[in-house]
Amino acid sequence: MQFTFTSEQQEYRAVLRRYFADSSPTTEVRRLMETEQGWERDRWRDLNAQLGLCGVHVPEPYGGQGFGMVELGIVVEEMGRALVCAPYFASAVLATTAIMNAAAEAQKDALLPSLVAGDAVATLAFTEPNGRWDAGGVETTAVAVDGAFRLDGVKSFVLDGAAADLIVVLARAPGSSGEEGLSFFTVRGEADGLTRRALKSLDPTRKLAELTFKGAPAELLGELGKAAEPFAKTLRLAAIALANEMVGGADRLREDALDYAMMRVQFGRPIASFQSMKHKQADMLLEVELAKSAAYHAAQAAADDAADLAALASLAKAAASEAYLQTAIHAIQIRGGIGFTWDNDTHLWFKRAKSSEVFLGDATLHRERMMRAWGHR
Amino acid sequence: MQFTFTSEQQEYRAVLRRYFADSSPTTEVRRLMETEQGWERDRWRDLNAQLGLCGVHVPEPYGGQGFGMVELGIVVEEMGRALVCAPYFASAVLATTAIMNAAAEAQKDALLPSLVAGDAVATLAFTEPNGRWDAGGVETTAVAVDGAFRLDGVKSFVLDGAAADLIVVLARAPGSSGEEGLSFFTVRGEADGLTRRALKSLDPTRKLAELTFKGAPAELLGELGKAAEPFAKTLRLAAIALANEMVGGADRLREDALDYAMMRVQFGRPIASFQSMKHKQADMLLEVELAKSAAYHAAQAAADDAADLAALASLAKAAASEAYLQTAIHAIQIRGGIGFTWDNDTHLWFKRAKSSEVFLGDATLHRERMMRAWGHR
């Protein structure tokens, strides 16, 4: 197991950090988060074209760069740090990973190149209004009507679900339950029988939608009834990616809060010279560094295809959920009243921390998953 | 519901505090805790005679003072504060309360006066090696053999069980389970068929014993098979008393740690002038005062025979368990290396906090009990 980044990886991170700092200042984040879609297609296509972000973890044959989870982790960490408004997590992380895990060769050839190029934006619809983050919660059904599949059911909390061109949907055979009878399907965003409703999100930088399928035409993705395993694998990698995105945001919050404390004067001295502030900053550093270690370790474990990846993925997500929110709470507190105002940028990350805390499952859920994955019962 | 102590109650507390400060300095605590019994019969009889402690909550007809749980709470709080080494909790709180709740009139007349006078020392044996703090954990059985009862089973964690003259035992009819078939019995400390073994306790100021009954002769206390309700009531009052004892110890630890911080110099200034120390002391004050409020409120609720007493008793014990241990941890930390030495007195309270944390059930158990008692399910 490797515990440092290679110099190439560090160079890649440095390039991304500079790029996102220039292209995604908070003025831009604020402008985009006020739009209904939350991002702009042209800007996104250009940005992706210049950095090849969507293909970082996709093999070359499909137009990708053929790197692995460590590099993907670097991309999402830097995006989380700059709060980049883009459909990256939905399309490149969730949908692309699901396709790579589940699809037949021909389908990969057909679908991946346009996603990698950023010409098409996809998402993954699996959770339903019951809010469960596992296969067991899936009630949407798929029925074959003279050779073509039709979907019925409701998906919710679908990331960028209102804007995506292509939706990868997890559905089940009528009468099946649990891990049985699950299949992936693809549905066009504009398909008949599909109604999309944007949900009002606490975190304006992360757009969610509710998708209602009423006999919506769908194409089978991969093998019929065999989606459970690729879905589980997709969720693991998504949790690892999210954990890395989250520690990026947490580290940015921590650094900005430190800069503020160094600059802000109270009682005739910088507040950074108050012992309680120094101890708080030390505690924040510890919590964020521990969460970073867990996130980096999980990404490396994914690259190495470690046997206990499921446990390490849940460990990383649980650690990131606690650390990001706690750091955000401190970051506001350190600024006092200013930190609670709309014009101060801190709340942008606070709200991202809050939605990330529960997205893909909260810390309690992932701690229990970790224990089970390690066989502790 | 009364939220302050009357001036009489405050005066009573002041008298006890002075008395225990004189009669139970830590030199005396250290001397007694090294003895096998942990207290001395003559000293105890005298102390009780002068203050009438054992009868504070016992009605006058039985030689008591006829006060209630609030006054009992004051006594145990002050004892916890001074770490008085005496069989008070076992005899006056556990056994006496059980007798008052369960015994027939004639039995009260026979048993209470000598306990109130301190001539006899009793205890309550209910928990068994399975460590459960409820009726369901009782496996010891009582069988009537030509008119006389005989007990078989093992009781553990029995407070002052090795020294008590009289043991009130909770046992059940063979074949019964749960709340059914439970009865109280009294067994002489020197009875045949009873083997008493002192247990090595983490807290040397609280002596525990394991009692093995092999056909030990016992007298029925109260009604046969009807002990469940008086036992539950006894446990509630015991939990409230323990919570009050605990906040007494916690408050003493807090005050001593504050005195130390005011006196101790580091880096050319009293450590009390360091902001992190000031904040820690403020947090300690908050936690202890909250726990005191819960303990006082529960004692008052017992005096008022409040409908949700079971919930309030568990609330107070849960709050005290967390606050006492946390305060003890801080109290050692504040003193640095000195606080970890044997010659420093802090560890005496730390160990009492640790044993009190789990005695009669830990915070997790009592939080769940509180929720059930309030009907939240």
Next chain:
Amino acid sequence: MSEAATMTAPTEEAVRAEVCAWLDANWDPNLGLVEWRNRLIDAGWGAPTWPKAWHGRDLPPALAAVVDQEIRRVGAVNVARAGVRNLAAQTLLAHGTDAQKAAFLRPSLTGEYSWCQLFSEPGSGSDLAGAMTRAELKGNRWIVNGQKVWTTSAHHADWGLLLARTNWDAQKHQGLSYFLLNMHQPGVEVRPLRQMNGHASFNQVFFTDAEVLPEHLIGELGGGWAVATTTLMHERRGADGTGAAAGREPSAPRQGRIHDEERAEAAVANEPYTWYPQRAGRVDLVLERAKATGKIDDPVVRQEIAKLLILARSAEWTARRARAAQVQGRPQGPEGSLGKLAASHVARAAARVHTLISGADAMLSGADGPEDGIIAEILISVPAVSIAGGTDEIQRNIIAERVLRMPKEPGSSDDRPFRDVPKNVVG
């Protein structure tokens, strides 16, 4: 109330009888609000703890509570005595001249004058004494320039309690003076301050050559900090829940012109506070939410709920211990200063528990969110509890220094002239 008063305090029965008799004779729901309040004030029942000379009866808090109780019982309206209005009155009673008391106390109690507090500034959050708003005497007017922030109700206040710097060569605390500033003048601009939860319950107030009359200086010139500490002491009592909050309790909907007038007054006064219950964490919603979502059956969630309830109840009982001691007239124990810090813990714990209970729904707000958006508002409002009215850190300093008598940090006494003290640059 004065020492003498406590000694000669009448019995509870006597007070109750007297106020009841008076109410029988005088209470009439068809009176105008101001008209009725003037009657209460003339009789001294509106502010019973105040001195007899100034609309009061020198009654101890315990007996004043009896008076308020009876006024509520008969369904009568009370005087306007809540919030900043109370702070202004208490400050005037302690430091005002007779002329100032005569001019401002009665119209405050009648509700004709409403108030705002002009202490905090962008450059000095916790460090109130670091105020940089300047007041300069030009001719027979004080000319005020600068900026204040976190000003509740500034947009409809008639008068402001202003802390301004009148001497830049004195040490920080010595250079301040305390004024009453007329908010209705061209030199005063009030702008709402939007917060991260979308509400704008505070304002920024900008002074550009705003004017203050010389007779509206409270206390000594350069003695403003002493006056301000009186205001702050009463504000903290309010925050601790140990202050007299009688005026604040909402009266049940009743008929009569006077009640309509009172409701209109309350609507304006309470408008900035609609989200305050969410800021406090809405512990009251936790159990019903847990039952509605079925999370009440989850042992892990049950533990977290229990921890929250234990914290909230213990905090409530601690506040009641403090009030009970105060009502008994006994010296308040340490429990009195802990309320605000405890409230921060309760609110944060409540936000955690609400998140645990709501799960994925915690990501949604507005009409899509649980409880029609209330849960989301809790989650993004709670961070304000540990900041507003003195941060947790400041509260801990206060507890350590005033309750535990711990020494100040070295270097905390800064005797440089204020103009030489490092300051924040505010844009």
Next chain:
Amino acid sequence: MSEAATMTAPTEEAVRAEVCAWLDANWDPNLGLVEWRNRLIDAGWGAPTWPKAWHGRDLPPALAAVVDQEIRRVGAVNVARAGVRNLAAQTLLAHGTDAQKAAFLRPSLTGEYSWCQLFSEPGSGSDLAGAMTRAELKGNRWIVNGQKVWTTSAHHADWGLLLARTNWDAQKHQGLSYFLLNMHQPGVEVRPLRQMNGHASFNQVFFTDAEVLPEHLIGELGGGWAVATTTLMHERRGADGTGAAAGREPSAPRQGRIHDEERAEAAVANEPYTWYPQRAGRVDLVLERAKATGKIDDPVVRQEIAKLLILARSAEWTARRARAAQVQGRPQGPEGSLGKLAASHVARAAARVHTLISGADAMLSGADGPEDGIIAEILISVPAVSIAGGTDEIQRNIIAERVLRMPKEPGSSDDRPFRDVPKNVVG
């Protein structure tokens, strides 16, 4: 290791080949311990990172690790390089004269000299520079009087690293000097210091006219603090687990006279540390205990265990990130200074979880207690983790000031002559 060295560092393969060849030719388990170690020292394999001039080979840590690896692989004994012995050697390498290096380095590596650290005093716990033990030059001897505390292994140490005050008129940090003190002399009395868990792994050391030779002054007279900081820096590295701890790893039981000698040496050296695993919380016992008691099925306990495992694993990975960066020769990131603080959190969490798992049994100790008393020893030993070797508070100061570059508190630079600085009365 010197800059020059890193640039001309040989390849891993070359080093591995060379040390293997040398071991083939020289390793013999029937040699005497000192005899063998002298061979290692002569060849420079015992302390590969040390300069060539002083028993080393100027190798970077990464390559030194390879050497230690090979020595372990062939089952050979290594030099004595652990604990205070290493601190003494590193301090001498940095500040010693050639004569001092010649006199002390080799016998330390052979194990003939064992060491203890005489820094802490009862009156100055966290404030090491506040040492009040005095050294006065009388004739051609330094005469030492005073008291030290928390001295591990003082009862069998040959030499002590002594920080003593030689000038009371200088500012605190300027009045200290650093000496090597011979522990085998009448003026030195060592008393064991019993702790709350019953162990006595530390000592108090009393000096009554103890003597030090002039040539055993390390560094400048009055320059003791600079020397001490070198010692402390290496001690902290050890605590962070980022230091070279090769010497400490216990070698598997092997045959041969030399191994018996080494085991005897280790037995003495490790005796004070038997409870240290309990002090750290024994995370390794948590799962088996939870399974043995059945608590593993309790969802609430499972959450607490999971929190502990996440904390412990994350801390472990953080330390490995730091080591990896160090081995790569890259500047160590912030993760390096966090180990000790993280260890405190892990230990406290472990004690909580062990209590939760043991329930009523947590009240019992010794033979009656769970795991034959180990659990009880955990519960009463954990409080030492956040104190020994620098309290959590000191660690936070260090992280804030050295890693985050936050300013010192005002008034922390105290330029009074030490005799005028307030001190604790000890006696």
